[in-house]
Amino acid sequence: MKTLVIAEHDNTRLAGATRHAVTAAALLGGEVELLVAGDNCGAVVDEAARVAGVSRVIRVEAPFYRDLLAENLAALVLSLVQLKLYGNVLAGSSAWGKNLAPRIAALLDVAQVSDVVKISGRGCYQRPIYAGNVLVGVESDEAVQVLTVRTTAFDSAxxxxxxGAPAPVEVAEAGPDLGLSTLLRREISRSERPELGAAKIVVSGGRGLGNGDNYQRVLTPLADRLGAALGASRAAVDAGYVPNDYQVGQTGKIVAPGLYVAVGISGAIQHLAGMKDSGVIVAINKDPDAPIFQVADYGLVADLFEAVPALTATL
Structure with a gap:
């Protein structure tokens, strides 16, 4: 039974979430085909064709696919599933994937399974509930399995x-432009740091830093020394210390770096859901009863304004 993975991209390169989704798709058995819908996205198609495990790339181009709007893409996927009889449809569990997959499931009149972290076979999955504190086994007998997969749980293809020969590319016809939504503008933060979701080291700050100036003054030198990405708790984001794309947690980005340094973060359950799968967790907090210490491999009860500069100076 064939599986369709929907590629997330910016018309220039594949998003990392798509490669993780391809790895997950292979566990379902059968051929894995990758849909690249966009506009002037030849570079993405070439990259997709060389992803290990992909048996075919479906290329669909039209100006109204340039921004990967969910309504138009969902209609396209519906037509492809009906035409090619895909048994499974996968997307990465990114903000984009979470917006798209439920629409596809609704059009197919099937129940979606979200945030899959383990695939034992077609229709047999594990996913987290209660902010990641419990893993539940899920069985689905839907004719078409629509899944979003948590990228930190599967290796990148x-x-x-x-x-080796790249996968063949098949050009398919575009679906209709439903005109239900329009992208007005996109504001992208540019940084020389590693991308937060894929970084091997993450330094995150919380409300204990007091303000945005302290965040930059205390954490930026440490992140520079470690070659780390910068993250933050929801409390720090809501307080305006850093932009929203820094947020780690249940309503932010799910990360699993080799090293996660939590500074001034109390460890609310929503934040822990986004980082507790990290390899090594280091916590610095002046409150010895902070919940973050329950998941930390190394904890330091200290004033962060003294401890972090001292740590940075020793590196």
């Missing part, structure tokens, strides 16, 4: 060998 690599590229085929240099001397």
């Amino acid at each position: 690599g590229d085929v060998a240099v001397d």
